[in-house]
Amino acid sequence: MSAFSFSERSLRLMDGVHPDLVKVVRRAMENTPSDFVVLEGVRSPERQQQLFQNGASRTLNSRHLTGHAIDLAPWIDQQIPWQDWPAFAALAQTMKLAARELGIPITWGGDWKNLKDGPHFELPRESYP
Structure with a gap:
């Protein structure tokens, strides 16, 4: 059992996220060797548009819009270590x-070939259209 x-x-930000993805996040918290936080769950179309215009997203069809994605970050020494890729990989x-x-497929944005998105986790479209 985790100490975290x-x-x-973080609980509020999981509102509206697909229950299977929430199960994975909760299970991860039970077993994590280091603390983490939820950065973002469901996004409004307006928020997605803003991120797209600012170059923080490459799509207007984000899985965040439907609750099929969540952004998480390590929480170390009371801060997010943005430059510490190994912390995101862990x-x-x-x-x-x-x-x-749990037998639930997920995709990590850090495994993407073109845009490495360390905080991003989503349920794949093939299994969760």
Whole structure:
């Protein structure tokens, strides 16, 4: 059992996220060796448009719009270590293990070939249209 738990903010940000993805995130928190936070769950079309215009997203058809994606970040020494790719990769390993244990497929944005998105996890379109 993990020594970590979700903040009220992280719990609120999981509202509307697909229940299977929430199960994976919760299972990851139970087994994580280091704390993490939820950055973003469901996005409004307006928020997605803003991210697209600012270059922070490459699509207007994000899985965040339907609750099939969530952004997570390691929480180390009371901050997000944005420049510490290994910390994001370690969180991804924890998420992938949780997904395997639950039999729920996930995709990590850090595995994408063109745009590496360390915080991003989603349910694949093939399994969750």
